[in-house]
Amino acid sequence: MSAVLTPPSVPTTAPAGRFGGLLRAETHRLRARRFIQVLLGLAVLAWIAVTALGLLNYEKATPERLAAAQAQLQEQVEQNEIGRQQCLTDPSLPPDVPVDQLCGPPMTAEDMELSWFLDPTPYSLSEEGPGGAVSIAAATAVLTFLIGATFVGAEWSSRSMVALLFWETRRPRVMGAKIAVVAVATLLVGVATQLAWLATAGIWQAVAGDGVPLPDGFWSEMLATHGRGALLALFAGLLGFGLTNLVRNTGAALGVGFVYFAVVESAISGFRPTWQPWLLTTNAAGLVVPGGLELTIYTDEIDTQGNSVVIEHLVTNLQGGIVMGVVTAVVVGVGVVLFSRRDAQ
Amino acid sequence: MPAVEMHAVTKTYARRGKSPQKALDDLELVVESGGVHGFLGPNGSGKTTSIRVLLGLIRPDAGEVRLLGRPVPSGLPDVIGSVGALVETPLFFPGFSGRRNLQLLAETAGLPRTRVEEVLETVELRDRADDRFKGYSLGMKQRLGIAAALLKSPQLLILDEPSNGLDPAGIRDVRELIRRLGQDGSTTVLLSSHLLTEIEQVADHVSIMARGRCIATGPVHKVLAGRSTGDVRIRVPDRAAAAAVLTAAGYAVSPTADGLLVSAVPAPGEITRVLAEHGHYLEELTPVAADLESAFLALTAEPA
Structure with a gap:
C-alpha cells in the first residue's frame, strides 16, 4: 500500500480586476461627479436659452413681410434717385469731375439686399449654420476642458488616485482607463452639443427661417464642421485632463490655462506675430472653421516702399488637427509617464 | 510561505535643500502567514514607508520585496486581489456616499455588490452608508476605510493605525475584528500601530522598527521575555x-x-x-x- 502525499494547501491568490471593471468604475465615477453634472446642466440651460432667444430675435419672411420690405427697398431706391437728380442739377458742380464720382452712380434694387429691410430678420441656415457650429465648438471646448480637468483634479485632491493603486497596481492601466473614459465622454459631449446646435438651427429655420433653398454641398460642409467641432471637444477634454494630471490640482490647471491663453498668446501675438500660426487657439480655430483659418499677420518688417510686410497664412483643418493632436498627446503622455514612475505619496 | 518578505530593503528620500533622509536602512522583515503581526515603531521609524513599498506605491532603492510569494512590484497585479489595505487616512471621494465609494471600488475589482453590504454590516456602517463621506466623523471614516480593506476578503490585510479616531467602543470592536480575522486561519493581518496595548492585546507576533530597521521580531511573548526585568x-x-x-x-x-x-x-x-x-x-x-x-x-x- 502506498501512501499518497498531498502537498500543503496554498490558498490561491486573486489578481487585480479586469480592465472592463476599471472602465465601468471610472465611467460611474465621472457620471457621479457633481461638478460635471452641474456643468452639463448649465450647458443644457444655455442651449434652451439660446434657442429661445433666437426664436424671439428671428422672424420668418412671410409674403406680407417680404412685400413690405420690397416696398421699402423700392422707396429707398427712389429716394436715392431723387437725391442724385438734385445733385446733378447743382450748378456748383465742377465740370472737370465725372458726375458719378460726385453724386454717385445710379442705384438699382440689385444693389441692396431685401434682408436689410426685414426687422426682425429671418434666420438663414445656409449662411449662419456653419458659423454657429464653430461658435458651439468653441464653447464646448471650454466645457470639456473643465470636465477633463475636474475629473482628474478631484482624484488628486481627494487622493483617491493613490487609493485606487491598492486595487490596480498597474499605473498605466489606471491612467489608461481614465483617459479612455474622458476621451469617450468629451467626444460624446462634443457630438451632443453639435447635434443640439443642429436642432436649434433646424428649429430656427423651420419657425423663423428665410426659406432659401440650401446650396449644393451645404450638408457635407456642415457635417464636416460638426465632426471637427466634436474632435476639438475631445482634444480640449484631454488637454484639461492632462494639464490637471501634471499639476495635480484643478485650480492650478485652470490658472495655467488662463495665463497661457490670456497672457502668453497675447504676448506672442504682439511680440512675435509670425508665431501666430502655431498658437493653440489659432490651431483650434483652424481645425474647426470650414476651409481653415485665414490669418493676416502684420510683421515688423518694412518693405522697399516703407510699408509693413503683411503675410497671409492659411491654417488648414489638417494643420489645426495635427497641432492640437500632438500638443494633447504630449501633455497627456508626460502626465502618464510621471504618474507611472514617481512614488505615490 | 511568508505573507510578507522584505530583504535588505533601502529607501532614501531626497529632500530639497536638506541632506537625504534614509527611511529604510537594509530592512529585513518577514511576516509568516496567518495570525496578527504587530508592526511597531516610533514616528519616522519607517513603518508607513515599509507598507508603501509593500504595496508598490514607492520604489525602494535596493532590496527584495515579496508579497504573498510574488515579487513587488512586478508580481503585484497577480496578488493584489488578495490584499486589503488601509494606509494612514482613508482616501475616498468626499462628495460620494460611503456606499457609492465602496461600490466603485467593488466594481474596479469585479466584486459583487452584495459584498459591499456585507462589509458595511461588518463595520456597522449600514445605517449611515448613504450619507456623504465628507459628513462622516473621523471614526466613521476609519470604519469605511476598514470596510474597503475587507472588501476583497483579503488573505493579507494591512492596517496602518486602524484605531485612529475611533471611540472606545469602536476601538474595542476593531480589535475584536482583527483578532477574529487573525484566528480564521486564512487571513494574515499586518497591524501597524503606535498603541502598544493594541499590539499587546491582538498580535501574536511583533516586529519593532527603529531608524528604518527592524530591531526585534518574533512572538510577542518572546520579545517580552528577552526584555524581562527580574523585578x-x-x-x-x-x-x-x-x-x-x-x-x-x-x-x-x-x-x-x-x-x-x-x-x-x-x-x-x-x-x-x-x-x-x-x-x-x-x-x-x-x-x-x-x-x-x-x-x-x-x-x-x-x-x-
Missing part, C-alpha cells in the same frame, strides 16, 4: 523592617506606594526565605512583568 513587587506588614532585612541580604530595594520593589531578583523564592528567617511573612509577591512598552522603549531608544 519583584512585595507587600509586607512592616515595610521598613523588611526593607532593612533585604538590603542587608544584598538586594536593591525601593519603596512603592503600598509595598517594596526589589530589583534584579534571580530567584523570587529566595526573598520569601530571607524574610521568613527574620520573622517577616509576605502578604503578596508579584514578579514585575515586562510589558511591551518597556521593551519597545528600551529597543527604540536612540543610541548614545
